Amino acid sequence: MERLLEIARKQADAVTVFGTSYTVDNVRFDNARLKAVDTHLNSGTAITVVKDGKQGFAYTRNLIDREGLVRDALAALAGGVEAAGDLSQPVELPTLDTAVEHVGGSSVLVDECRRTVEYLSSRTKGQVNAAATRTTSDQRVLTSSGVDAHSLGTSYGAYGAVLYPGTNANIFRGFTAKALAPFPEEDLKFVAETYNASQKEVKATSGRTRVLFLPYTAYALVWRLIEATHARNVYEKVSPLAGRIGEQVLSDKLTLRDEPLNDSRPGARAFDDEGTPCRSLTLFERGVLKAFYNDRFYAHKLGTEPTGHGWRGDITARPEASLEHLTVSPGELSFEQMLKVMGRGVVGVMALGAHSGNRLSGEYSIGLAPGLLVEDGGIVGVIKDSMVTGNVYEDLKKVVAVESRVHNAPMGHFPSLLLDDISFTTRS
Secondary structure (H helix, E strand, O other): OHHHHHHHHOOOOEEEEEEEEEEEEEEEEEOOEEEEEEEEEEEEEEEEEEEOOEEEEEEEOOOOOHHHHHHHHHHHHHHOEEOOOOOOOOOOOOOOOOOOOOOOOHHHHHHHHHHHHHHHHOOOOOEEEEEEEEEEEEEEEEEOOOOEEEEEEEEEEEEEEEEOOOOOOEEEEEEEEOOOOOOOHHHHHHHHHHHHHOOOEOOOOOEEEEEEEOHHHHHHHHHHHHHHOEHHHHHOOOOOOOOOOOOEOOOOOOOEEEOOOOOOOOOOOOEOOOOOEOOOEEEEEOOEEOOOEOOHHHHHHHOOOOOOOEEOOOOOOOOEEOOOOEEEOOOOEOHHHHHHHHOOEEEEOOEEOOOOOOOOOOEEEEEEOOEEEEEOOEEEEEEOOEEEEEEHHHHOOOEEEEEOOOEEEOOEEEOOEEEEEEEEEEOO
16 A cells, blocks of 8 residues: 555645455344355455545555556546545544454354344244344555554444244344354343234324334434534535534434444444544534534535544445444433333334435434334234334424433444324324
């Protein structure tokens, strides 16, 4: 990478070189049987050159022809893409505990999955699926401004699910860790007990009711807030939150924070993929809008400081602003206590069509896969063909309770959220 930077800086005003490699081991059980074991390795190098205020980008999966890669990046300048502003300057970065030595091959993942399957199969009569993934990743950023940042990380993730007969709807729970770890028994117990309590198919009445959004449905609501706090949407004046820093937007029970330096979880990073130092960023504090997040491009466009959120979805893409370490702060009640507080209502286990509705304006319309009916503080059955609709800027003001622990979910770590007066529809 040093040689690549040296070649490019002779022909450009500024240069950023990004290198990554990762190894992933996957194991999957379907219907309590081993279905797949695979390992894949991937690596790549990307370069961004800046000249006369424009940027050119190129990448390769195999860094052999460095001169050719630089030529490709310089040729891309003809596209006229505006540069992202000044490069990050070198600073002392915090040392994070991000890597743990992996012990054993894929067989240890098979053993862990088998234990999950045996636990759930012995306690339920549904189809049991499970999976485990182990990853080692390596990232490095070099810039012509002197940044040389390197991160090595390891992670482990697993899930267990029990499917209702004749459907893909299921009771599910997953977890992540920095290294291989036993599936938390309280989570397996949750899956088994919740499934067993909800085997009976029941009818519900459409209308407005209390809804307990488990993490895999709560993320659909948080997604709308992610869109609205993105600096691109603020710059383009399409975010409903533009100009509202300091306002009470959500319930005072909600605090949303991006925590890239939290190395108690896998994936912690001291720098983003542009070489910008990471820091904790509070988006909402007790419902009050505190900040927007950006990459270097939109920080430059808005005349603000970069927040360290420039991430690449893949080596083939330029960095874009993204919240990779988002969490909603936990509350005070357990899942069981939240059911008691709910009294009567619906539990949304997983979301179908989480993208549906106008995300930017806060609208949502999601199917529940499944929905569970709650009466007298207990689950009495499963509801087929149900959905909830609304707007997060109205509904997230009606938070009754927040779960006392967070769970790994799409887009971050979230607790369950109990909301009041939500529009619920089901087939009669």
